[in-house]
Amino acid sequence: MEFRTGKLFWGILSLALVVGLGAGWFLAPWLTPQGGLQAVPQATRALEPPSPVTATTSVPSLTFTATLVPVSPTPVPTLTPSPTVSPIATFWPEEQAEVIGVSVEGHPIEVYRFGHGPDQRMIVAGIHGGYENNTVVLARMLIARLRSNPAVVPKDVTLFILPVLNPDGYYDHPGQTYGRANAHGVDLNRNFDALWQPDWRRKDCWNALPISAGAQPFSEPETQALRDFIMRPEIHLAALVSYHSAAHMIFAGGQPPDPRSVSLAEALAAASGYKFPPENYDCELTGQLVDWAVAQGIAAVDVELTNHRDPDLEINWRLLQAFLAWQPGE
Ligand SMILES: [Zn+2]
Numbered sequence: 001m002e003f004r005t006g007k008l009f010w011g012i013l014s015l016a017l018v019v020g021l022g023a024g025w026f027l028a029p030w031l032t033p034q035g036g037l038q039a040v041p042q043a044t045r046a047l048e049p050p051s052p053v054t055a056t057t058s059v060p061s062l063t064f065t066a067t068l069v070p071v072s073p074t075p076v077p078t079l080t081p082s083p084t085v086s087p088i089a090t091f092w093p094e095e096q097a098e099v100i101g102v103s104v105e106g107h108p109i110e111v112y113r114f115g116h117g118p119d120q121r122m123i124v125a126g127i128h129g130g131y132e133n134n135t136v137v138l139a140r141m142l143i144a145r146l147r148s149n150p151a152v153v154p155k156d157v158t159l160f161i162l163p164v165l166n167p168d169g170y171y172d173h174p175g176q177t178y179g180r181a182n183a184h185g186v187d188l189n190r191n192f193d194a195l196w197q198p199d200w201r202r203k204d205c206w207n208a209l210p211i212s213a214g215a216q217p218f219s220e221p222e223t224q225a226l227r228d229f230i231m232r233p234e235i236h237l238a239a240l241v242s243y244h245s246a247a248h249m250i251f252a253g254g255q256p257p258d259p260r261s262v263s264l265a266e267a268l269a270a271a272s273g274y275k276f277p278p279e280n281y282d283c284e285l286t287g288q289l290v291d292w293a294v295a296q297g298i299a300a301v302d303v304e305l306t307n308h309r310d311p312d313l314e315i316n317w318r319l320l321q322a323f324l325a326w327q328p329g330e
Contacts, residue, residue: 095147100162101225104183107167109225111160114146115153120236121323122160124226125243127189127289129169130179131308135243136170138311139163142320145313157324160237165222175308181211186220189242192227193217194292195255195285205283213287226289230296237298238328239264242289245305249278253290253300260299261290264326271322272315274303299328 097110125139126132140163146152153159164170166182173179181187190200190213198213218224230237240253250269252261269276285291293300303319305312 095143095150100229101221103166103168103222104220105168105172107171109162109165109167109222111162111229112143114150114159114161115155115157117154117156117158119154119156119238120158120160121239122162122230122237123241123243123320123323124162124165124289126164126166126170127242128180128187128244129164129166129182130171130173130176131169132243132245132305133170133174133179134245134305134307134309134311136164138243138305138313138316141311141313142316145317152321152324154324159324162226165226167222177208180206180209182220182222184214184220185211186214187211188220188222189289190214190287191217191220191223192287192289192292194288194295196287197284200284200286217287223289227292230293230298237293237296239323239326240290240293240298240300241268241323242300242302243305244302246307247278247304248274248306249304250274250276251278251281251290251302251304252276253288253294253298253302255285255291258294258299260328261294261301263328264299264323265301267322267326268301268303268319272303272319274315274319 094113094116097112099108100111101109103109123139123142126136128135139161143161143163146159146161166179166188168183169179169181172183190196194217196213196217200213214220214223218227229235250265250272252258252265254261265276268274288302290300290302303316305316
């Protein structure tokens, strides 16, 4: 019995050991280091997605929206314009052209802008197209030089440059008499609504071609484009130069001459050496840009280059600085 009892004892002990080890192995994943059972495995299993499709479609989209909303208000205030910037800065990028209209043949009429001060001034070249094409060459040279020397334009000034008001005459008949008029045969400098006449005493005027004044004031798309630009609510020009060639003189706008335009002409003559007052000129002047500009309260002058060939760049670089510095009260 001792032996049987002994064998029975060892058998029970072995069975208990096997059962104990088996239970330990079975319970091991649920036992904490402290020996207690934990509830976490059940919770972790419950958080697992029922299926991968549901998880990727719903959860990420909700998270994406929720994180963007609080971030977006931060950059918005930096995008709004500062109230201290002049409204003129919103017209178009500085030193770039805005197309303000097209010619009879569809050529763009461009205006370049330099500076953004409240004191606005304008240069118009090429009103007589290809016949006076050196004025266009000059205007483009001034634009290029201003891009390299933007500080020449004072902080309180905005300068507009329209390099070619009569592109049809300029491109179709470069350097030729025919290039004076637009594609309708109209002299644009007789088409403005200032002392406009359908005809004029031609004997004492430029009379190489039977060009016209147009059917009525502002009958031409080129003059309409410039008028509409100058009459914009945000445009209030103090002074204007209209370039011609080749009389080597300056003419003040207005008939009789406007005193402020005379003051401007004197300042530009002193800087350039172009003659002012001009020599006797008996031509009957009708529908001129400078006379119309004076009627709008703008000091305006015609500047005539020396000949039909040279752009007179250095002379007109000095003239430009005098134009920008001139004060209407002088
Ligand atoms: Zn001219």
